[in-house]
Every structure is written in structure tokens, then in C-alpha cells.
Amino acid sequence: MDPDAVDDSLILDALFGNSPQGLYVLDSEHRVLRYNSAGRGVRDLPPEDIIGHTVDEFAPEFAPDEIKELMDEALSTGRPLRNRLVRGRAPSDPEHPKTVEISLFPVRDPRDGTTAVVAVLEDVSEREAAAERLAVLSRVHRTVGSTLDVDRTAEELVTALVPDFADAACVDLIDEPPAGWGHPEPGPVPSDTPLRRVAYAPATASRTLREKGDSKAFPYPTPYTQALADAEARLVQVEPGMSWLGADPGGLAPLVEPGVHSMIVAPLVAQEAVLGLLSLYRHRSDPFTEKDLEVARQAASAGAAHLANARSYRREHMVASALQRRLQPGTLPQLSAAETSHVYLPESAGGDWYDVIPLSGARVALVVGDVNGHGIEAAATMGQLRLSLRALALRDLEPDELLTHLDEVASLLDPPSPTCGSHVATCAITVYDPVSRLCTAVRAGHPAPVIVDPQGAPMELDVPEGPRSARAGGAPTRPPP
Incomplete structure (x- = not known):
């Protein structure tokens, strides 16, 4: 043509x-x-x-x-x-x-x-909506879980979802057993189980059902109790006069008043146990869709994993702190030739320890030490080392011999492993003899003790440093009069 x-x-x-x-x-x-x-x-x-x-x-x-x-x-x-x-x-x-x-x-x-x-x-509405949903999930994975604090993790989750994905978001968690012992049980959650509000966004979302810190059961039957019972996320259209809104007209009124027309309730599930609920609300013109429901499921799954890690860390921290306190000295001994006082401020739950050990001839051994690491294993190792050192000190060994034998005990308690390594301990021992008025100080990897003169000025004590968990040398030092 x-x-x-x-x-x-x-x-x-x-x-x-x-x-x-x-x-x-x-x-x-x-x-x-x-x-x-x-x-x-x-x-x-x-x-x-x-x-x-x-x-x-x-x-x-x-x-x-x-x-x-x-x-x-x-x-x-x-x-x-x-x-x-x-x-x-x-x-x-x-x-x-x-x-x-x-x-x-x-x-x-x-x-x-x-x-x-x-x-x-x-x-290109569908294409852009899909890109926005991916961006939301990317933000959740990028920003949630930056700490091991439960409340902070929940705050990060709702902040990642508001306002781009939802107009309001809330996280409610089932309270852990007393003192943090035990783990959530798998299976359905009874409808009368109280949940504590730990996070919401934006700030005005506090009017949605409850304030932060409130702990109570959700009204039954509602989408909240259904999600707790079957651990399934659900997309719910909200209209005035719906039957489930009548379960608690006063408590659920904040859903209707701001014009919320659709919501997603997603259970926070980790290791088959329901930790709580992630609730999302929209009053913008476009309601949630089934594709949005899948985004909410993935966001809830990621958030639940981080919340479970934070709770596990908190439980271990509480157990380690309790063990650490239990393994520390109780009442300090009354000494005839010296007065002692102490303050114990552990940086974290783990292997810090101190001791005051009476010796023969009115002498006294002052001990501080630290097992590297945190948690229950470090606290347990610390307790074993402290008791071993006390037993060795009662044999009237010289301070450098104490550290030599302590290193041998440490190698027996926690032998090095090519895969797990070893707990490395540091220790400093000062023995004061009131008869000779000499202090003998030795240390292995630990900072040297500090002496304060009668005017209150600190004096540096030159103590040779030995290797961690190894023999360390020392030198007698005469304190100021």
C-alpha cells in the first residue's frame, strides 16, 4: 500500500x-x-x-x-x-x-x-499500589527490631505502618506470666484474656478503644476475639449498626465516630503462640483490600518475631539478674582490722562480681572480677569462679598463686571450644595485712584498684597486668598513712 x-x-x-x-x-x-x-x-x-x-x-x-x-x-x-x-x-x-x-x-x-x-x-493505580505495598513491607523490615525492648519494638511497628498504609495502628499484647517466667502457650486465646495496649499511632489514635498501658479483655464477640481464637488475620468492613459493634457500644464507639470504614485485625504469632494483636484502621476514601490484608499479615509476622526476641531477651535478663544477685555476697563480714563498705552497680546482667574474704592473721582479701558476656551462662560461671576463689583464698595462698589456680579452675569450668569459644574472666585481688601495713595487688586483665589518700584524692596504683584467665604478677604496695 x-x-x-x-x-x-x-x-x-x-x-x-x-x-x-x-x-x-x-x-x-x-x-x-x-x-x-x-x-x-x-x-x-x-x-x-x-x-x-x-x-x-x-x-x-x-x-x-x-x-x-x-x-x-x-x-x-x-x-x-x-x-x-x-x-x-x-x-x-x-x-x-x-x-x-x-x-x-x-x-x-x-x-x-x-x-x-x-x-x-x-x-497505573494498581502498579503504584503494589509498589507502595512493597515499600511498606520494606520499611517494616528495615526499621522494626532495632532494639530488644518490647515497647520500643511495638512503637516501631505502628510507626512503619502509619500514615502510608493505615490511618491508625495499635499493638496490644498479652501480659507475660508473673516475673517473666514461662512462655506463651500455643493454641487459641480465651476471649476473656486481658491485652495491654503498648503502642499506637498517630498520637490521636489513643481514642481508638483504649489508652496506652490499659490492660483489659476485648469485648466478645468481635473481630478481635475471633482473631485471638483462630490466629487468623481478617479484613473487616465497619458500618454503624453492625451486630458486633453492639458487644460494647460505648467502648467501640471511637471506631465509628472518626469515620473508620475498614479495619484489619492481625494476630501477632510467634512459634505458634499468639502474643497479641496488630489492629489497623482506615478512614481515608479507599478502604483496605485483600492485597492490603496480605501486607498486614507479613508485617504482623515480622513484628511478632521481633517482639518474641525482645520478650525472650527480657526473660533471660530477669533470670540472669536474679541469679547474679543471688550469687553475690550477702552481708559483708565484720573485720577486726579494717572497715569495708560497698556499692554494686552492675552494667548489665551477667558476670560482674565482688567479694570480701577474711584471712588468717587479720588479713583481708578484696576481690572484683568479671566474666565476659551476659545472661545466665555468664552469671553461673561468675558464681563458680567466686566460690572457687574464696575456697582457694582460705588456703592462705599468695595472691599470685590464687590467680594461677583460678585460671586452672576457669579452664575446667569452661574449656575452650573451636565452635563456641570460652568465657574469658578478668580479676583483681588486693590483700591487706594490718600487721605489716602492706597491700599486695595482682590482676589478670582487670583495671587496677584505685587508692584514695586522706584528702580524698585518687592515687594510681601500678599493678602489672597479666593476661585474662591466666597467671598475673603483682607487687606489694604500702598504703599512705
Whole structure:
């Protein structure tokens, strides 16, 4: 076929009549000269409402100011603008916001020099929504779990979801057993189980059911108790007068008052045990969808894993702290030749220890030590080393011999392993003899003791440092009078 024999008007008619994209020709005053009537945004609108009109006249809620700026830029520069994203409400479907990718191509009539713009619009709402959902999950995985604090982890979870994904979010957790002992049991959670509000976002979300710190059971039957019973996330449409809202009209009224129309209740499940609930609410124009429900499930799963880790750490910390306190000396012994006092401020639950050991001849041994690491194992190793050192000291060994034997005991308690390594202990021992008025100090990897003169000024004590968990040398030092 001869290309010159093809009528350009036929090509344009086919393009405007069959293109799945929205096509518009607008003059320099932004008035529509021609358009694709099959375009989603203006489908079923009368042509007389569009031809000769500007965007702000037939689509006042579809970002008319933003579109005007783009058109002015294309007309003034004469260069095409491609793939610009615009979000708004189309007149043919005002209930659901749309995201449109718009490209503008300026054209000039060679006959009279007039300019116009060809606009190509493609609905990319689903693509952008999918990208936004992925961005939400990425933010959850990136920001949640930065600490091992339960409340802080819950705060990070709701902050990652509001406001991009939900208008409000809350985390309610089942309280742990007293003193942090035990683990949550797998299986359904009874409907009368109290849950404590630990986090919500934004700040105004406190009106949604309960304040932070409140601990009580959710009303029954509601989506909350259903999610606790079957450990399944659910998408719920909220409308005034629904039967489950009558379970507690006063308590559930804050759901209806701000205009919440859809919600997601997702159980926080770790190791088949329900830790609590993640509740998400929307009052924006577009409700939650089934695809949003899957995002909520994944966010709840990630959050639950971090919450379980934080709770496990807290339980271990409480047990280690209790063990550490139990293994420390109780009442310090009464000494005939020296007065002692102490304050114990452990940096963390683990292997710090101290001791005051009476020796023969009115002598006294002052001991401080530390087992590297934290938790129950470090505290247990510390207790064994402390008792071993006390038993060795009662044999009237010299301080350097004490550390030699203590190193042997340490190697028996925790032999090195190519896979697990070993707890490395540090220790400092000072023996005071009131008869000779000499202090003998030795240390293995530990900071040297500090002596304070009668005026209260600290004095550095030069004590040779031995290797950790090894023999260490020492030197007698005469204290100031």
C-alpha cells in the first residue's frame, strides 16, 4: 500500500477510537479539542461536558493545578514531558482515587503557528499500589527490631505502618506470666484474656478503644476475639449498626465516630503462640483490600518475631539478674582490722562480681572480677569462679598463686571450644595485712584498684597486668598513712 494514499484522519480516528490509553488534544488555553471517549477517567461522560472545557471544569478533583503546571511547562519549553505521575479522582469514578502516568507532547501548526498539546494518560493505580505495598513491607523490615525492648519494638511497628498504609495502628499484647517466667502457650486465646495496649499511632489514635498501658479483655464477640481464637488475620468492613459493634457500644464507639470504614485485625504469632494483636484502621476514601490484608499479615509476622526476641531477651535478663544477685555476697563480714563498705552497680546482667574474704592473721582479701558476656551462662560461671576463689583464698595462698589456680579452675569450668569459644574472666585481688601495713595487688586483665589518700584524692596504683584467665604478677604496695 502506498503510504501517501493513507488518510491521516483515518489513522487518528482509529487511534482515538481504539487506544486503551486516555488521549487528549488541548489548545494553548488548556481546552480539550479532541479526546478518547473510551478513556476510563471520562467514560460515560457526555462529549459536550468535555469538548471546549478545561480539566478543572470537567474533572475538578483530578489535580487540575498540577496538570495545568505540566501543560504550561510543555507549551513554554516546546519539549515533551514523559511519565509524570498524577493522583486524583476521576469524574467517572470519584469514589476511588486513581494514579495516572501522563506524558505531554507539544505540537505547532506550521500553517498559523498555533500550539497545542497531545496528552497521553495511562492508569497505573494498581502498579503504584503494589509498589507502595512493597515499600511498606520494606520499611517494616528495615526499621522494626532495632532494639530488644518490647515497647520500643511495638512503637516501631505502628510507626512503619502509619500514615502510608493505615490511618491508625495499635499493638496490644498479652501480659507475660508473673516475673517473666514461662512462655506463651500455643493454641487459641480465651476471649476473656486481658491485652495491654503498648503502642499506637498517630498520637490521636489513643481514642481508638483504649489508652496506652490499659490492660483489659476485648469485648466478645468481635473481630478481635475471633482473631485471638483462630490466629487468623481478617479484613473487616465497619458500618454503624453492625451486630458486633453492639458487644460494647460505648467502648467501640471511637471506631465509628472518626469515620473508620475498614479495619484489619492481625494476630501477632510467634512459634505458634499468639502474643497479641496488630489492629489497623482506615478512614481515608479507599478502604483496605485483600492485597492490603496480605501486607498486614507479613508485617504482623515480622513484628511478632521481633517482639518474641525482645520478650525472650527480657526473660533471660530477669533470670540472669536474679541469679547474679543471688550469687553475690550477702552481708559483708565484720573485720577486726579494717572497715569495708560497698556499692554494686552492675552494667548489665551477667558476670560482674565482688567479694570480701577474711584471712588468717587479720588479713583481708578484696576481690572484683568479671566474666565476659551476659545472661545466665555468664552469671553461673561468675558464681563458680567466686566460690572457687574464696575456697582457694582460705588456703592462705599468695595472691599470685590464687590467680594461677583460678585460671586452672576457669579452664575446667569452661574449656575452650573451636565452635563456641570460652568465657574469658578478668580479676583483681588486693590483700591487706594490718600487721605489716602492706597491700599486695595482682590482676589478670582487670583495671587496677584505685587508692584514695586522706584528702580524698585518687592515687594510681601500678599493678602489672597479666593476661585474662591466666597467671598475673603483682607487687606489694604500702598504703599512705
